[in-house]
Amino acid sequence: MIDKAVINQIQNTFGKENVALDKETRICYSYDATNLRYLPDLIAYPTNREQISEILKLASECRFPVIPRGAGTGFTGGTLPVQGGVVLVLTKMNKILQIDRENLFAVVEPGVITYDFQQEVEKIGLFYPPDPASLKSSTIGGNVAECAGGPRAVKYGTTKDYVLGLEVVLPTGEIISTGVTTVKGVVGYDLTKLLVGSEGTLGIITKIILRLLPLPKSKRTLLAIFSTIDAAASTVSQIISSKIIPATLEFMDNACIRCVEDYLHLGLPVEAGALLIIEVDGAPEALDGEVAEIQKICQVNQAIEIKAAKDNEEAEDLWKARRAVSTAVVKINPTKVNEDITVPRSKVPEILKRVEAIGKKHNVIIVNFGHAGDGNIHVNVMIDKRRPGEEERAQAAVKEIFAATLELGGTLSGEHGIGITKAPYISMELGDMGLEVMKRIKKAFDPNNILNPGKIFPK
Numbered sequence: 338m339i340d341k342a343v344i345n346q347i348q349n350t351f352g353k354e355n356v357a358l359d360k361e362t363r364i365c366y367s368y369d370a371t372n373l374r375y376l377p378d379l380i381a382y383p384t385n386r387e388q389i390s391e392i393l394k395l396a397s398e399c400r401f402p403v404i405p406r407g408a409g410t411g412f413t414g415g416t417l418p419v420q421g422g423v424v425l426v427l428t429k430m431n432k433i434l435q436i437d438r439e440n441l442f443a444v445v446e447p448g449v450i451t452y453d454f455q456q457e458v459e460k461i462g463l464f465y466p467p468d469p470a471s472l473k474s475s476t477i478g479g480n481v482a483e484c485a486g487g488p489r490a491v492k493y494g495t496t497k498d499y500v501l502g503l504e505v506v507l508p509t510g511e512i513i514s515t516g517v518t519t520v521k522g523v524v525g526y527d528l529t530k531l532l533v534g535s536e537g538t539l540g541i542i543t544k545i546i547l548r549l550l551p552l553p554k555s556k557r558t559l560l561a562i563f564s565t566i567d568a569a570a571s572t573v574s575q576i577i578s579s580k581i582i583p584a585t586l587e588f589m590d591n592a593c594i595r596c597v598e599d600y601l602h603l604g605l606p607v608e609a610g611a612l613l614i615i616e617v618d619g620a621p622e623a624l625d626g627e628v629a630e631i632q633k634i635c636q637v638n639q640a641i642e643i644k645a646a647k648d649n650e651e652a653e654d655l656w657k658a659r660r661a662v663s664t665a666v667v668k669i670n671p672t673k674v675n676e677d678i679t680v681p682r683s684k685v686p687e688i689l690k691r692v693e694a695i696g697k698k699h700n701v702i703i704v705n706f707g708h709a710g711d712g713n714i715h716v717n718v719m720i721d722k723r724r725p726g727e728e729e730r731a732q733a734a735v736k737e738i739f740a741a742t743l744e745l746g747g748t749l750s751g752e753h754g755i756g757i758t759k760a761p762y763i764s765m766e767l768g769d770m771g772l773e774v775m776k777r778i779k780k781a782f783d784p785n786n787i788l789n790p791g792k793i794f795p796k
Contacts, residue, residue, distance in 0.1 A: 339378045339401050339423070347381060347423070350391045355382040355429075366424045369409040369416050370471075371758060372672075377404070377418035382429050386506055386543040389425065393541070394510035396423070396787040403508075404789050405537040407447065407479030410471035412675050413756025415483060415536045419791035427478055430543065433457060441549045442501060442518050447478020447542050451485075454547075464552040466493035469752070470663065478542050484534030486752035488585035488616075488659075491710030493550075495752065497533045504544035505532060508783035518546055531778070536754050537789040539782040553618035556584065557628050558652035561613045561635040562606060562642045566590060569611035570686035572638045573709045576615070577682055579634065581627050586710025587614040587659050590689070593666065593706045597658045600665035605658060609641060613709065614659050616652075659706070666704050670719040674731050676759075678738065679713040680747035691741040692716055699734040701727065713751035739765055760795045 339347075348356045357363065357380040368374045378401075383389050396403045402422025409416055418424055431448035436458060443465075445454060451472040455465050468487035469475055475485070481503070486495040502516025516522065516529040532539055563569040573586060589597070589612050598605040605612070613635075617627045628645060635643050646652035667673060680688045689705060696703035696718075707715035716738055718731045739749050739762050749759055749766050764772050776794060779786075 338421070340399070343395065343399050343401070344379065346395060347379065347392060350388055350395075351381050351383065355384070356380070366406065366409070366426065367418070369414060370412050371414045371417070371756075373414055373417060373757070375417045375419050376421070377424040378421050379423045380426060381423055382426050384429050386504065386512055389506045389541050389543060390510045390512055392423065392425070393506055393508055393788070397509050397785045400785060400787065402787055402790050403541075405478075405482070405541045407476035407482075408450075408471070408474045410469075410475045410479065411483060411756065412677070412753045413750075413758045415754055415756040415789075415792055416479075417757065419757060422787075425541065427541075428476065430478075431476075434544070436461070436463070436549075437518075438463070440518060441551075443547045443549055445477050445545050445547060447476060447481070447545065449477045451475050451477055451480055458549055459552055462552050464550040465499065465547060466550065467496045467499060470660075477545055477547070481533055481542055481545055482535065482537050483754045484752065486708070486711075486713065488587055488708055490708060490713070490752075491586050492582045492584045492618075497530060499548045500529060500533050500545060501548050502546035503529055503532055503542055505540035505542055507540050508785070508788040512543075513540075516546060534754065536756065536792055538779060538792055539788070541788070553584070555621040555624055556616055556618035556652075557624045558646040558655050559615045559628065559631060559635075560644045560655045560658075561615065561640045562609045563611050563613070563638065563640055565610040566689050567686050568638045568640070569613055570689065570709070572613060572635055572640070573685060574683055575634045575638070576631055577710070579630060581617070581630060583615050583631075583710055584618040585614065585616040586708070588612075588685075588705075588707055588709035588714070589659065589662060590705040592669070592702070592704040593662050594658075596665040596668055596704070597661050599668065601657060601661050603658055606641065612658070614655060662706050666717060666719060669702055669704065670721045672720045672722055674718040674720065674735060675753075676716045676718075676735060676738065676749075677707070677713060677751045677753045678716055678742040678747055678749060679711070679751035680742055680745045682710070682712045684745040684747065685709055685712055685714065688714065688742060688745055688747070692738055695734050695737045695741070698737075699730040701731050701734050703734070708751075711751070712747070736762065755793045757792060760793060763793065763795060
């Protein structure tokens with residue numbers, strides 16, 4: 338527990354109205370999307386960088402943990418106070434400080450909601466592509482900390498591709514600025530790229546410079562249904578090799594289709610092996626040719642049905658199935674072990690075959706969906722913890738899935754990060770020396786290990 342005198346200092350820094358000690362509030366910040374729970378000692382809501390600097394100096398002196406938090410939508414436990422301490426909730430730092438139309442960048446605080454920011458820049462014909470599934474609740478700061486992705490990553494990349502610079506409070510309380518607002522800049526080490534995706538372990542982000550693009554003038558959306566996973570996966574590879582890069586190329590397997598149909602009654606064929614949702618964007622005159630080529634590829638791969646949306650309303654209807662997956666699949670079993678493996682696109686059929694075999698071997702239900710266009714598959718092991726041995730079988734299956742992913746040239750996490758849930762497996766990909774180098778970097782930034790301790794590195 339944090340000493341009473343220290344609590345008084347924190348209240349003086351933030352104001353009593355921005356500090357919560359009651360158990361009810363602390364419980365609210367004890368969990369994230371993993372539904373694992375660790376109770377913090379105190380909650381504080383900073384409104385400026387100076388307050389963050391002061392509490393980190395105090396934490397370094399008194400040796401208590403500080404955990405930065407946005408909306409708490411992460412899937413690997415990155416914001417959980419695993420060693421107690423102070424949770425810093427950054428949602429009050431939520432201003433869009435600047436949108437520069439001439440130089441195509443914006444400056445925002447970390448608590449800005451991703452969707453709200455996208456809506457603001459689109460009003461003036463600009464575009465911020467990263468679109469994690471949680472975009473209507475997740476914060477830009479959280480997206481940067483986790484290097485969030487989303488369906489549009491296949492064409493536009495992930496959050497790291499749009500962060501030009503940062504203002505960051507270091508664990509020892511110093512404030513630094515990294516990066517530039519120019520297109521080019523190679524002065525010294527690229528601290529910006531190092532901090533993006535560091536999961537709040539190296540510094541607390543207080544300001545973000547984001548690259549913007551011109552808003553695409555038009556988009557077209559298609560849904561294609563296939564009798565087998567192989568046919569859908571082959572379609573993905575052929576679309577990419579045809580030199581068409583869709584804005585999104587999403588995948589759902591049979592189990593997903595059945596769950597969504599049972600949940601929403603959209604008229605999906607429950608016997609289908611897989612479906613793809615494909616979206617292209619750009620100049621209107623170019624899209625007709627791309628849509629025709631994609632339809633041809635789907636037909637060559639014996640698509641059962643191909644639907645092309647006539648307008649935005651029909652496009653939204655086509656997306657309903659994909660957006661409902663996370664809610665629908667829990668009908669299978671109450672607990673979802675959600676992993677986000679990524680393999681080279683050409684290896685998607687192989688990894689799906691291996692995942693199916695692993696599920697049968699360990700007698701667990703596995704549901705697959707995700708971003709087939711960039712090889713990022715969300716593998717969901719659906720379990721009921723009340724059944725003896727099921728949780729252990731699920732963890733054994735996950736380890737084998739990770740091993741298969743790495744064997745195929747993939748990675749253990751495409752967009753969710755490591756946090757605590759994937760920490761036991763990180764050396765499978767990085768090796769002992771790679772992990773040791775990361776530990777040295779953490780030590781250099783955070784010599785007292787007070788900032789988000791217990792994350793990334795295995796115990």
